[in-house]
Amino acid sequence: MRLRCKVNGEALEADDVWPGESLLYVLRERMGLPGSKNACEQGECGSCTVYLDGVPVCSCLVAAGQVEGHEVTTVEGLAEGERLDPVQQAFVEKGAVQCGFCTPGLIVATHDLLERRCQPSDPEIREALAGNLCRCTGYEKILDAVRLAADRKAAS
Amino acid sequence: MSRPTSAPDRITTPISGGVGASPPRPDGTLKVKGEFAYSSDMWIDDMLWGATLRSPHPYARINSVDLTEALKVPGVHAVLTHDDVPGQMLFGLEHTDQPVLAVDIVRYQGEAIAVVAADHPETARRAIAKIVVDYDVLEPLTDMEEAVHSTDAPTLHPGGNVVRHLPIRRGDQEVTAPVVIRGEYEVGMQDQAFLGPESGLAVPAEDGGIDLYIATQWLHVDQKQVAACLGLPPEKVRLTLAGVGGAFGAREDLSMQVHASMLALRTGRPVKMVYSREESFFGHVHRHPAKMYYEHGATRDGKLVYVKARMFLDGGAYASSTGAVVANAATLGVGPYEVPNVSIDCWGTYTNNPPCGAMRGFGAVQAAFAYESQMDKLAAELGLDPVDVRVLNAMSEGTAMPTGQIIDSPAPVAELLRRVEAMPLPDAAPTDSYDLRQLPGGVSNTTHGEGVVRGIGYGIGIKNVCFSEGFDDFSTARVRLEIIAGEPTAMVHTAAAEVGQGLVTVQAQIARTELGVERVTIHPADTQVGSGGSTSASRQTYVTGGAVKAACEKVRGMVLDLARERLDIDGELRMEGGKIVSDRLGVLAAVADVLGDDAIDETVEWRHRPTEALDPTTGQGFAHVQYAFAVHRAVVDVDVDLGLVRVVALDCAQDVGKAINPDAVVGQIHGGSAQGLGLAVMEEIQVKGGKIRNPSFTDYLIPTILDMPPMKVDVLELADPHAPYGLRGVGEPPTISSTPAIVAAIRAATGLAIARVPVRPEDITGTA
Numbered sequence: 060m061r062l063r064c065k066v067n068g069e070a071l072e073a074d075d076v077w078p079g080e081s082l083l084y085v086l087r088e089r090m091g092l093p094g095s096k097n098a099c100e101q102g103e104c105g106s107c108t109v110y111l112d113g114v115p116v117c118s119c120l121v122a123a124g125q126v127e128g129h130e131v132t133t134v135e136g137l138a139e140g141e142r143l144d145p146v147q148q149a150f151v152e153k154g155a156v157q158c159g160f161c162t163p164g165l166i167v168a169t170h171d172l173l174e175r176r177c178q179p180s181d182p183e184i185r186e187a188l189a190g191n192l193c194r195c196t197g198y199e200k201i202l203d204a205v206r207l208a209a210d211r212k213a214a215s
Numbered sequence: 216m217s218r219p220t221s222a223p224d225r226i227t228t229p230i231s232g233g234v235g236a237s238p239p240r241p242d243g244t245l246k247v248k249g250e251f252a253y254s255s256d257m258w259i260d261d262m263l264w265g266a267t268l269r270s271p272h273p274y275a276r277i278n279s280v281d282l283t284e285a286l287k288v289p290g291v292h293a294v295l296t297h298d299d300v301p302g303q304m305l306f307g308l309e310h311t312d313q314p315v316l317a318v319d320i321v322r323y324q325g326e327a328i329a330v331v332a333a334d335h336p337e338t339a340r341r342a343i344a345k346i347v348v349d350y351d352v353l354e355p356l357t358d359m360e361e362a363v364h365s366t367d368a369p370t371l372h373p374g375g376n377v378v379r380h381l382p383i384r385r386g387d388q389e390v391t392a393p394v395v396i397r398g399e400y401e402v403g404m405q406d407q408a409f410l411g412p413e414s415g416l417a418v419p420a421e422d423g424g425i426d427l428y429i430a431t432q433w434l435h436v437d438q439k440q441v442a443a444c445l446g447l448p449p450e451k452v453r454l455t456l457a458g459v460g461g462a463f464g465a466r467e468d469l470s471m472q473v474h475a476s477m478l479a480l481r482t483g484r485p486v487k488m489v490y491s492r493e494e495s496f497f498g499h500v501h502r503h504p505a506k507m508y509y510e511h512g513a514t515r516d517g518k519l520v521y522v523k524a525r526m527f528l529d530g531g532a533y534a535s536s537t538g539a540v541v542a543n544a545a546t547l548g549v550g551p552y553e554v555p556n557v558s559i560d561c562w563g564t565y566t567n568n569p570p571c572g573a574m575r576g577f578g579a580v581q582a583a584f585a586y587e588s589q590m591d592k593l594a595a596e597l598g599l600d601p602v603d604v605r606v607l608n609a610m611s612e613g614t615a616m617p618t619g620q621i622i623d624s625p626a627p628v629a630e631l632l633r634r635v636e637a638m639p640l641p642d643a644a645p646t647d648s649y650d651l652r653q654l655p656g657g658v659s660n661t662t663h664g665e666g667v668v669r670g671i672g673y674g675i676g677i678k679n680v681c682f683s684e685g686f687d688d689f690s691t692a693r694v695r696l697e698i699i700a701g702e703p704t705a706m707v708h709t710a711a712a713e714v715g716q717g718l719v720t721v722q723a724q725i726a727r728t729e730l731g732v733e734r735v736t737i738h739p740a741d742t743q744v745g746s747g748g749s750t751s752a753s754r755q756t757y758v759t760g761g762a763v764k765a766a767c768e769k770v771r772g773m774v775l776d777l778a779r780e781r782l783d784i785d786g787e788l789r790m791e792g793g794k795i796v797s798d799r800l801g802v803l804a805a806v807a808d809v810l811g812d813d814a815i816d817e818t819v820e821w822r823h824r825p826t827e828a829l830d831p832t833t834g835q836g837f838a839h840v841q842y843a844f845a846v847h848r849a850v851v852d853v854d855v856d857l858g859l860v861r862v863v864a865l866d867c868a869q870d871v872g873k874a875i876n877p878d879a880v881v882g883q884i885h886g887g888s889a890q891g892l893g894l895a896v897m898e899e900i901q902v903k904g905g906k907i908r909n910p911s912f913t914d915y916l917i918p919t920i921l922d923m924p925p926m927k928v929d930v931l932e933l934a935d936p937h938a939p940y941g942l943r944g945v946g947e948p949p950t951i952s953s954t955p956a957i958v959a960a961i962r963a964a965t966g967l968a969i970a971r972v973p974v975r976p977e978d979i980t981g982t983a
Contacts, residue, residue, distance in 0.1 A: 079337060093256035094249020098410040098460070099492040103912035106410060134249035147247035151239050154878045157886065158715025159246030160410035160460030166247055182652040189921045192912065194410055194461050195715050197885030198920040 064126045066090060067136030073123075082126050083107045083118040086133060094134040094163050098192070105191035108164040109133045115171045117190075134163035137170060145215075146170050149208035150201075157195035165191045169205050177213050179205070229792055233728035234940060237878035240720050241737060242713075253458035254430035255489045257416035263292055265471065265478050265488035266339035268329040268346050269497055270321035273355040273532075273567040273905025274369075277319050277348060280329060284345040290338040292482045294346070296329045299477060302446025306469055308436070308572070312372055313533040315444050315473050321350075322371055323532035323569055324906050325497025332478040332486050355567035355905035359529040360506060362564040371532070371565045378530050378563040379538040381545045383617045383834030386556030392512025392520035396592045400509065400585040401971040403899035404529075405502035405890075407574050408917050411460015413498045414489040417475035424451025425476045430459040432466045434710045435746035444473045445480065449742075452476070456740035462714035463890070464573030465499040467751055468535050496910035500535045500572030501900055503528040503563070505544070505581035511589045512556075517597050517604045521556035522549045522589075522617075528563045528571070528581065535572030537563035542684060543578030545834060546618050550586040551628045551677040551844055552608040557617040559834070567905045573751055575890060576678065576950040583676045584972055587955035591672070591962065601673050601959065602636050605629075619835045622842060625933035627870050631846040632675065634868040634929050641850055641864045641925075644669065655852055655859035657921060666856040669863070672959025675846045676951025679839035680944030681754040681823055688754070688840075689822040691745030692722075692762035693738075694770050696730060696806075697814035703793050703806040705730050705767070708738035711747030711759040716946060717879040718755050722763050724875060729767030730774075731790035732806065745820060753843065753944025756875055761939040762821035769817045778809045824937055841935060845869035845948035847888065847956035850924075853964045858976030860896050862922070862957055868929040872943030877930065884928050884949045891953030893918050896961075899973050 062085060063072045073089040083100065086092045086109070096106035100119040107118045110132040118131075137144040143151070146169045156162050165188065172179060172187040179187065184205050193201060232238035245251040282294045297304060297316040304318060305311040317328045329346055333339035356368050362376040370376060415429035424447055431437050434454045442452040459466070471488040478486040490498045506527045512520040526544050530537035545561035574580075594604040609628035615621055644653075649663045656662055682688035693708040705726045713719045723735040740747070747759050775788045778795045782803055789796050795803045829836040850864040867884050874880045897916045901908040909915045934941025954972055961979070962969055969978055977983035 077335065077337060087256070088258070091258075092249075093252075093258070096253070096410070096460070097255055097412065097489065099912045101492060101911060101913060103492075104410060134247075138248055143244065143247065147244075150247045151243040154237070154239075154882050156240060156243050156246045157717070157882060158409070158411065158459060158461040159242070159251055160253065160715075162246050163249045166249075182650060185920045186652055186658070189919045192410065192917060192919060194408055194463070194890075194917060195886045196882060197887075197889035197918075197926060198923045199885045199926055200882055201920065 060124065062123055062127055064128065065130040066092065067132055076123050078124055080123045081119050082121040082123050085123045086118060092133050092135050096160050096163055098160055105168060106161050106164040108167040110167065115167055134166050137166065144170065145211050146173065146208045149204040153200050153204040153207055155196060155200040155204035161191060161193040165201060169208065173209055173212055178209055230727050230731055230733050232724060234724050234875050236724065237876050238720060238724065240717055241723060242719060251458050253411050253460050254428065255412060255414035257428050257457055257487060259416065259418065259485045262485040262487050263332040263334060263482060264336040264339045265475050265486045266331050266336065266343045267327050267474060268343045270317065270324060270326040270328055272321060272350055272352050273324045274353040275321050275350040276353065277317060277321065277350060279349045281347040285331060285342040288338060288342040288345060290334040291331060291342045293332045293478055294329060294342065295477055295481060300444060303443040306440045306444055307534055308468060308536050309538050310534040322567055325569065330474045330478055332482050357566055357568055357905050359527045359564045359566055362566050363527065363562045376565045378534045378565055379541045380560065380562045381541050381834055382832060383545050383557055383559040385617050385619065388558055390521050390556045393515050394513045394596060396511040396589055396596060398509050398589055398592060399970060400507045400588055402505040402581045402584055403973055404504045404902060405574060405894050405898050406496065406900050406915060407463035407465035409461030409463055409465055412490045412492065412495045413470040415457060415471060415475055416485060416487045417479035418485040419479045419483055422451060424453065425479060427454045427472060427476060428457040429454055429472060430457055430466060432462050432712050432714060432751055433749040434712065434740060434742050436749065437469060437472055438742050440469055441472050441476055445476055454742045456712055459712060459714040462750060463575045464577065464751060467573045467749065468500050470498045492912060493910045496907055500570045502574035503530060503540055503571040503581065507581065507585040509585050509589050511593055513593055517593060517599050517607050519552055519554045519608045522554050523558045524548055526561040529566055529568055530563045531566055531568040531570035533570045535570055537572065540578040542829065543679060544582045546616065546838060547579045547677050547679065548582045548586065549617055550583060551610045551675055553610050553614050554617065559617065568902055569907060575887065576947050579676060579678045579951050580954065583951045584955050587674045588970065591959050602632050605632055605675060618829060618838055620837045620839060624935040624937060625870065626842060626844065627931060627933055628675065628844055631844055631868040631870060631931065635846045635848045635866055638848065638866045638927055644852060652921065655854040655861040656857060661857055661859065662854050666854050667852050668855060668964045669850065669852050670960040670964025672849050672956050672963050674952040674954065674956030674959060675844065676948050678753065678843050678947045678951055680843050681752055681757055681840035683826055683838045683840065685826055685828045688748055688758060689820050690747045690759040690762040691818060691820050692759065692766040693744050693818040694726065694763065694766040695814055695816040696770050696774065698807045698810050701807055702734050703732045703810065704734040704736065705732050706736050706738055707763055708744050709747045709759050709762065710740050710742060710744050711755050712740060712750040714750050716883060717876060718759065720879060721756050721760055721875050725760055725763045726767055729764055730771055732793055744818065753946040756942060757938055757944055758823060760875065761823065762819055764939050765821045766817055766819040769819055770815050773815050774806065774809065778804065781809055841938060841943060843943045843948045845952045847952040849956040849960040851957060851960040851964055853961055853979060855965055855979060858979035860961060860974065862892055862924045864924050865892060865953060866927040867949055868931060869948055870931040870933050870943060871945050872935045872938060873932050873941040874930055875940060875942055880930055880945050881928050883945045885926055887946060887949030888926055888953040889918050889923055891950045892923065892957060894972055895954045895957035896974050
């Protein structure tokens with residue numbers, strides 16, 4: 060089937076999409092957007108988190124056909140050119156990135172959290188990011204990064 | 216540092232981001248933007264997708280494999296079995312005992328039998344499902360002790376079922392003691408659970424060779440095995456490190472490397488393979504499950520007299536690195552304590568369970584759970600404080616290990632214990648209010664504080680750093696210095712695998728410090744330069760760091776010789792801030808002016824001090840390069856009614872010799888602590904009858920951000936005179952000590968004698 064949707068503000072289409080393909084597969088393999096990650100492809104790890112019409116979803120659990128005519132924002136769509144989003148900037152500065160495979164999903168999930176709640180408490184951060192597995196960091200520096208991004212967003 | 220008094224040009228900006236600083240990772244920006252190319256992101260025009268048929272049985276004879284229907288699936292380009300392996304049929308890290316594709320027999324559930332290349336991953340999977348295999352299912356051998364001692368057990372490999380037996384004998388073997396503590400301990404099978412699945416891209420080359428883009432921990436050991444199995448000379452198998460999504464030991468062994476290469480050579484097209492999460496659980500080795508029998512003898516005031524232990528490690532169907540894991544468990548088997556008399560026997564076995572090999576901590580994890588549990592038992596028996604009994608027996612510089620090796624660098628075991636003990640404790644849980652997110656069971660709303668008890672526990676671990684037992688452990692670094700856009704620029708090229716730990720950052724820091732230049736680029740890791748050795752055993756900063764340092768020193772020497780020649784000057788010179796500097800005369804010239812259009816390009820192979828093999832009957836010998844220590848204190852809340860545990864705090868003190876990158880060091884300690892927490896209370900691959908019951912992140916649970924407590928980290932820097940910059944390996948020690956600390960805290964909270972990890976709810980409620 061042919062799939063048309065808007066990704067990171069751009070109208071894209073993909074041909075010969077097999078109906079069993081996930082949004083994650085189409086993004087990664089057909090649209091040249093491999094930023095969203097394929098760590099579990101069963102909705103447990105959050106590495107593939109993208110915005111679908113402004114709502115964060117695990118793109119591995121969304122059938123490609125469901126996205127027809129909808130809008131998707133991926134981790135690749137958050138920076139403005141060379142200027143990183145404050146969440147991305149904070150993750151780099153605070154050492155919240157090691158192997159980085161969970162990072163795209165955490166960036167999108169954190170971005171969403173700070174859109175909803177500009178100064179989250181630690182328990183709120185932990186609850187909001189509980190669906191994003193990280194195996195490298197033990198999460199301490201991720202918390203540091205989220206706090207820093209929140210502070211900067213609040214100050215701006 | 217003396218300041219220049221006269222100069223043709225001033226040193227305006229000192230170099231930042233050198234050794235001891237924490238510059239940001241060079242790959243950080245790409246990673247946060249989603250632009251870092253991991254092995255599963257590889258894409259090339261015209262590529263095919265590979266898939267693997269795996270055995271559903273832990274032990275079976277293969278009567279026939281029928282590929283007819285699979286080959287008929289439209290879009291399928293190749294279906295290969297062991298008949299198609301062009302070279303050596305077997306591979307393996309220490310023993311070549313594992314078939315590339317099963318030959319007549321399968322020894323574990325998940326063993327690869329056939330591979331398919333197709334134009335879509337789903338087509339490949341469907342073709343796999345159409346392969347018909349006729350099996351004679353056999354009774355699997357699943358008990359590691361039976362594998363060693365039973366005469367009835369089937370023999371799984373020609374040499375028998377024991378991969379390695381290592382005895383350690385030290386001191387008086389007949390000695391007795393007034394206080395005797397016995398215990399039996401078990402460690403379940405832990406998974407590394409890296410997030411980036413096994414994956415890579417094999418591209419057939421015009422010369423008949425293969426270019427492989429791959430996530431691995433050691434490019435050259437992959438190259439050697441892949442070349443042998445493909446029947447190609449090593450130079451025709453060129454590997455480039457693709458982005459690695461975590462490793463933790465699980466990428467030491469081959470996974471899809473040979474399979475994708477075979478398919479690419481057969482079809483003449485690039486082949487990509489990416490394991491699903493379920494397949495990943497079958498596609499790599501795990502941490503050895505262990506059964507350990509310990510006996511500690513002590514004086515009435517708590518001083519250790521002897522330790523006797525029998526340890527069994529289940530290596531599963533193939534050897535992988537079981538032999539080295541056995542050596543670690545045995546030689547580190549009494550922990551970081553002074554023990555004059557030791558008798559340990561450690562066996563690593565073959566069974567029909569999933570193959571086990573390297574995982575962070577590598578044998579030291581299993582031993583530490585046992586010896587630390589014993590130390591707590593000893594303290595309880597004598598009415599001593601658990602920290603005091605550890606301090607009383609703590610080893611220090613000059614202590615003899617059970618192998619007879621004398622510790623010849625700082626071993627601040629007592630100090631680390633006292634430092635952690637002195638850290639402030641978390642507040643008591645409030646009694647007048649509750650936040651579900653801070654209670655055992657969390658927002659499942661299982662308690663509002665009733666039935667919840669708190670406990671505190673300590674754990675300490677010892678780990679060897681670098682490869683041991685006489686292994687020729689080296690790394691190669693190529694450093695090139697040239698002037699680019701008027702600025703001296705260093706390029707560092709090694710084959711050492713960056714797996715997330717930050718080696719690329721550290722390599723650049725070392726080059727900045729040694730060459731006094733700001734600009735450093737890191738060449739992609741590949742096999743075009745000599746081996747960097749394995750990213751394991753906490754060794755890369757030590758060994759590849761040492762190689763980069765040595766290569767920089769060589770380049771620096773040549774630049775300074777050139778400066779002496781071109782400036783017509785004698786005496787001591789150094790490179791600093793992009794300038795050639797003399798103590799006596801100050802700044803003499805810019806490096807750019809001395810070097811001009813020349814480039815200095817040097818490659819150095821660097822080795823740590825040699826070790827020696829262990830005596831096979833007594834386990835005596837100078838076998839380890841360096842020892843590293845970490846201590847944890849855990850505070851837990853336990854809901855005794857439901858058996859749920861929340862770790863409230865997990866604080867750590869670790870000696871790192873020299874923190875080359877302090878932020879990265881702390882990051883390693885956080886991450887290692889988290890994996891130890893996982894083993895303590897959550898993580899186990901459940902194996903019944905040789906079959907994995909929980910191969911998914913739905914059923915194999917790793918710690919989330921809600922499971923992890925805040926962690927205070929105290930980093931000690933007592934230099935090791937034998938190591939570059941005095942550094943000590945960092946990655947593994949925190950994984951070793953956090954598990955026993957958490958279990959000790961659960962015991963302290965509940966009064967239960969817990970002897971198995973992970974601790975399950977039923978172990979606490981008594982319903983197991």
